[in-house]
């Protein structure tokens with residue numbers, strides 16, 4: 001099993017919360033349960049940014065989880081903005097730089113479900129009225 005890249009706990013969290021990694025997504029990556037869908041969504045984004053595929057898979061509902069996930073394709077995760085968090089849904093926009101250098105804004109309305117007291121990512125759709133489009 002491949003270890004995720006270590007990330008200093010005092011640095012600002014890749015999810016863009018403004019808090020340090022050690023007081024934001026770090027504990028979740030270390031095994032603490034997310035208390036809200038938004039917290040899980042942020043920690044999953046941070047895991048993508050840090051190349052922590054194991055965490056992304058582990059927090060994905062078994063019904064929709066892909067068999068494998070390779071986060072070393074060269075995509076860079078430049079920033080996250082949570083636009084709305086309501087009930088089991090979180091709408092966000094993530095700024096990416098694709099392997100070919102193109103910048104891309106991924107907009108998604110994600111749905112989460114709680115299984116055995118843990119939030120899991122179920123799936124996501126493009127939000128109504130705002131398709132996924134290049135910046």
Ligand SMILES: [Zn+2]
Nearest residue numbers: 013015024025
């Ligand atoms: Zn965070």
